[in-house]
Amino acid sequence: MKTFYLRKEDVKRDWYIIDAKGKNLGRLASLIANVLRGKHKPYFQPDVDCGDYVIVLNADKFTVTGKKLTDKEYKFHTNTPGGLKVRSLQWMIENRPTRALELAVERMLPKNKLQKRYMKRLKLYTGEEHNHTAQNPKSLEELAKLWKVF
Secondary structure: OOOOOOOOOOOOOOEEEEEOOOOEHHHHHHHHHHHHHOOOOOOOOOOOOOOOEEEEEOOOOOEOOOOHHHHOEEEEEOOOOOOEEEEEHHHHHHHOOOHHHHHHHHHHOOOOOOHHHHHHOEEEOOOOOOOOHHHOOEEOHHHHHHOOOO
16 A cells, blocks of 8 residues: 655645634634644645645734733843843733734744744734635634634
């Protein structure tokens, strides 16, 4: 019996849409990361980019539990001496609304050459409108119910 190996010509990419309003940040990011990788497909292979596109509406209206708004910190360095910057989740939501969800998804993806390709297929919008109606996106809520995410 021959081993099936997926080629990029065989990959069929779908478009999914989800509304982030009222959804938990971690659970939402986990669901999005799995769809971007293609783990919901029966022919998933970890070394082949077989994921789908994901459109997120209201990307700044997710929820978090506990005191994460003030206690969760995002650290980055400017590569100058004493250049460590620390920002809270509340600051990120106020000043860069979609960046918190983008970082959550990016950090749930594997750290390899495919990570940039996955992130290019993530489309984040702060409002209810998007410009991808021509792609006829499906609702991601069905997969979320199957995986019991929300």
